[in-house]
Amino acid sequence: MIVRDFNEAKFTARRVETxxxxxxxxxxxxxxxxxxxxxxxxxRGARLKMHYRNHLEAVYCISxxxxxxxxxxxxxxxxxxxxxYALDKHDAHVLCAETELVLVCVFVPPLVGTEVHDQTxxxxxxSERI
Amino acid sequence: MIVRDFNEAKFTARRVETxxxxxxxxxxxxxxxxxxxxxxxxxRGARLKMHYRNHLEAVYCISxxxxxxxxxxxxxxxxxxxxxYALDKHDAHVLCAETELVLVCVFVPPLVGTEVHDQTxxxxxxSERI
Numbered sequence: 001m002i003v004r005d006f007n008e009a010k011f012t013a014r015r016v017e018t019x020x021x022x023x024x025x026x027x028x029x030x031x032x033x034x035x036x037x038x039x040x041x042x043x044r045g046a047r048l049k050m051h052y053r054n055h056l057e058a059v060y061c062i063s064x065x066x067x068x069x070x071x072x073x074x075x076x077x078x079x080x081x082x083x084x085y086a087l088d089k090h091d092a093h094v095l096c097a098e099t100e101l102v103l104v105c106v107f108v109p110p111l112v113g114t115e116v117h118d119q120t121x122x123x124x125x126x127s128e129r130i
Numbered sequence: 131m132i133v134r135d136f137n138e139a140k141f142t143a144r145r146v147e148t149x150x151x152x153x154x155x156x157x158x159x160x161x162x163x164x165x166x167x168x169x170x171x172x173x174r175g176a177r178l179k180m181h182y183r184n185h186l187e188a189v190y191c192i193s194x195x196x197x198x199x200x201x202x203x204x205x206x207x208x209x210x211x212x213x214x215y216a217l218d219k220h221d222a223h224v225l226c227a228e229t230e231l232v233l234v235c236v237f238v239p240p241l242v243g244t245e246v247h248d249q250t251x252x253x254x255x256x257s258e259r260i
Contacts, residue, residue: 001200001203001217001221002216003213003214003215003216004213004214006213006214026190027216031218032218033186033188033216033236033238034165034186035164039190056163056164058167060169068133073131082136083136084132084167085131085132085133086133086167087131088131088132088161088163093131104234106167
């Protein structure tokens with residue numbers, strides 16, 4: 001059994017940070033669960049265009065308000081506590097944080113932990129990096 | 131892209147209920163994500179012995195306090211907001227809710243949605259049911 005604490009992990013290398021967001025990766029590929037599990041905080045006012053070509057991701061909002069735009073359909077959905085969105089078709093999207101957003105993010109395949117968004121808003125597959 | 135709202139889903143068949151807990155299954159096998167994603171509420175005072183022989187599960191605590199006992203090692207870990215535990219070895223365990231617990235649960239392989247705990251505290255594999 002693996003037991004970890006977000007409030008400790010955020011002071012370790014599990015926390016990755018950019019200008020617009022930070023993410024604490026509580027479960028990674030090495031944990032052997034078949035998915036990775038992150039608590040991600042999007043800073044207020046951020047507008048993030050992303051396209052995970054190599055991963056599926058589900059995102060559940062714990063706190064905050066914002067929106068997600070599906071760039072295929074141009075539909076905009078509210079993000080607020082209780083909303084989940086799942087990028088089941090590797091959907092290109094724009095996430096906007098009206099307030100700070102705290103999100104649970106689950107990735108398949110799991111992230112290794114060292115990935116950063118590339119210029120297209122994707123995470124590379126770890127197999128492409130090693 | 132799939133978008134769902136816990137606060138709507140809890141009034142639908144996505145919500146399953148027992149005497150001790152209820153769970154709203156926001157993503158299931160049919161969603162094709164490779165995992166299922168549930169918001170599970172454990173009622174105050176519940177003591178649940180579980181052993182998922184057929185699944186791996188990660189559980190992240192959003193609110194409440196309690197404990198999880200690993201029945202292999204007999205270690206007891208606190209459960210509080212920010213704690214994640216992952217049953218990476220199909221670990222038999224006892225979850226106790228000191229207060230009401232609200233948990234994010236991720237299962238691999240994903241649940242179909244109709245499973246109930248069997249007498250051993252496991253969910254049967256859907257392939258065994260169909």
